[in-house]
Amino acid sequence: MNPIIEIGDQPGLRVAVYPGSFDPVTNGHLDIIHRAAKVFDKLIVAVLNNTSKNPLFSVEERTELLWQATRDLPNVEIDSFRDLLINYMKQKNAHLIVRGLRAVSDFEYELQLASTNRKLCEDIETFFMTSTPKYSYLSSSIVKEIARFHGPVVDLVPPEVERALRGKYGSGSL
């Protein structure tokens, strides 16, 4: 199947979905978003509303932070979903998934996820983008751990996320 899909009145537009928890968005995610936005015509960053994960930020807070951090990117849209990813993709008429790979440790899970999505819907293709080396250690969990103990996260997240973390954990020496 040709991955060039047709949406609405804009035939041939390459629409990709970048799904994740983004709890909260980090500079590592933003690096992938900026690079993917250059490759695809439209990138939908989709926040997973996963109640089993007990997130620090609500879906509304996560989407708002993503929106603020990407507002200079005209072809990036922020959304959220609680359905199975492939059902959400069908709704959006999108066939392309973007995921980031930091290290070999990400690979096994990501392969499982990509293979499952392909099994559920054979038209879906997953594109992996390797992390820029300076962000290869960075995760939302690490950021939350540092912020919880009032350590500096200024180089790890955009300014609005730093402020939001201060709001959750208090400022300390952050």
Ligand code: ADP
């Ligand atoms: P999930 O809970 O679905 O893994 P995350 O928000 O942790 O969601 O990550 C979403 C995607 O972004 C995943 O593909 C993850 O591997 C990727 N990612 C997370 N942090 C980084 C980073 N520092 N560099 C590159 N990709 C990353």
